[in-house]
Amino acid sequence: MEKRLERIKKHLHSQGYKLTPQREATVRVLLEHEEDHLSAEDVYLLVKEKSPEIGLATVYRTLELLADLKIVDKINFGDGVSRFDLRQEGAAHFHHHLVCIECGSVDEIQEDLLGDVEAIVERDFNFRIKDHRLTFHGICYRCNSKGNKENKNESQNAETV
Amino acid sequence: MEKRLERIKKHLHSQGYKLTPQREATVRVLLEHEEDHLSAEDVYLLVKEKSPEIGLATVYRTLELLADLKIVDKINFGDGVSRFDLRQEGAAHFHHHLVCIECGSVDEIQEDLLGDVEAIVERDFNFRIKDHRLTFHGICYRCNSKGNKENKNESQNAETV
DNA sequence: GTCCTTGCAAATAGTTTGCACGGAT
DNA sequence: ATCCGTGCAAACTATTTGCAAGGAC
Numbered sequence: 001m002e003k004r005l006e007r008i009k010k011h012l013h014s015q016g017y018k019l020t021p022q023r024e025a026t027v028r029v030l031l032e033h034e035e036d037h038l039s040a041e042d043v044y045l046l047v048k049e050k051s052p053e054i055g056l057a058t059v060y061r062t063l064e065l066l067a068d069l070k071i072v073d074k075i076n077f078g079d080g081v082s083r084f085d086l087r088q089e090g091a092a093h094f095h096h097h098l099v100c101i102e103c104g105s106v107d108e109i110q111e112d113l114l115g116d117v118e119a120i121v122e123r124d125f126n127f128r129i130k131d132h133r134l135t136f137h138g139i140c141y142r143c144n145s146k147g148n149k150e151n152k153n154e155s156q157n158a159e160t161v
Numbered sequence: 162m163e164k165r166l167e168r169i170k171k172h173l174h175s176q177g178y179k180l181t182p183q184r185e186a187t188v189r190v191l192l193e194h195e196e197d198h199l200s201a202e203d204v205y206l207l208v209k210e211k212s213p214e215i216g217l218a219t220v221y222r223t224l225e226l227l228a229d230l231k232i233v234d235k236i237n238f239g240d241g242v243s244r245f246d247l248r249q250e251g252a253a254h255f256h257h258h259l260v261c262i263e264c265g266s267v268d269e270i271q272e273d274l275l276g277d278v279e280a281i282v283e284r285d286f287n288f289r290i291k292d293h294r295l296t297f298h299g300i301c302y303r304c305n306s307k308g309n310k311e312n313k314n315e316s317q318n319a320e321t322v
Numbered sequence: 323g324t325c326c327t328t329g330c331a332a333a334t335a336g337t338t339t340g341c342a343c344g345g346a347t
Numbered sequence: 348a349t350c351c352g353t354g355c356a357a358a359c360t361a362t363t364t365g366c367a368a369g370g371a372c
Contacts, residue, residue: 141286
């Protein structure tokens with residue numbers, strides 16, 4: 001993990017930015033919560049645990065910077081909040097998401113899967129693809145097996161990030 | 162177009178809602194701007210031209226209602242605004258979008274394209290897909306040919322949308 | 323009357339911005 | 348001495364909500 005931090009630092013430097021303590025703290029939180037899909041507020045609260053003096057605006061500014069540098073991706077699942085997701089190092093494309101409409105969980109799919117589709121789009125629509133967003137909404141494997149028990153269960157929300 | 166309005170009316174009635182004048186005006190605007198991807202504010206301004214007494218909150222409430230009934234889809238291209246898109250009648254799935262990072266245009270792809278991908282996701286991740294969102298970001302055919310004019314390029318002009 | 327729906331205004335939520343200060347070069 | 352980055356508060360934008368009033372049945 002230190003290695004990735006180091007590389008991010010270089011990436012920042014190469015663009016004329018510094019890895020300030022606040023930015024480092026923010027990146028660390030992102031690295032430690034790679035699986036989650038944190039909102040800016042989530043990140044802020046987590047950063048605050050280690051660096052209580054940080055301001056919310058700084059977190060927003062850092063996340064925006066990281067998004068500009070393609071270090072993180074800003075995503076939006078339709079609940080009015082932006083979420084931030086570290087890009088896999090060296091990944092050609094952004095990964096996909098499975099959003100469960102029952103428990104709210106968000107899982108990731110690292111496989112590309114879209115190769116053929118993109119070829120068709122590029123050819124048929126003369127569209128030069130730079131990036132994509134693919135999200136499936138449905139019932140996740142957890143809720144699927146739960147539902148099989150035919151239990152008219154109620155509020156046991158899963159992690160939901 | 163009247164026919165679609167009629168069906169939407171029935172759809173509302175079947176769920177215990179009425180097609181009030183305000184709702185009708187809103188739906189008409191959506192029907193007349195099917196190609197566009199209007200924000201709530203856009204819809205509001207357009208509805209206001211014909212029905213000046215309507216309130217913004219009513220438009221929001223109507224759009225939310227239509228989204229609940231799956232008559233429209235709420236989409237989000239990452240600029241903090243929700244946009245509303247009429248669902249194709251009888252379409253099993255939501256259509257896809259091509260967002261141009263150069264000129265900001267948004268084109269639609271009605272073809273499904275995701276059949277194979279969805280089969281894989283359902284099988285490998287035990288995820289029951291109910292809906293999806295697929296957006297490509299890149300350079301549209303218009304900007305492609307524009308950029309090509311000064312360069313050496315040849316026969317590839319599309320007219321999709 | 324009862325239930326829905328509406329317009330308006332106020333409230334909220336998320337995010338951005340202005341500004342003066344502080345630290346590193 | 349300059350430049351970048353920060354914290355704070357205020358500003359802004361998009362959206363939601365409370366409420367009194369109007370209309371259909």
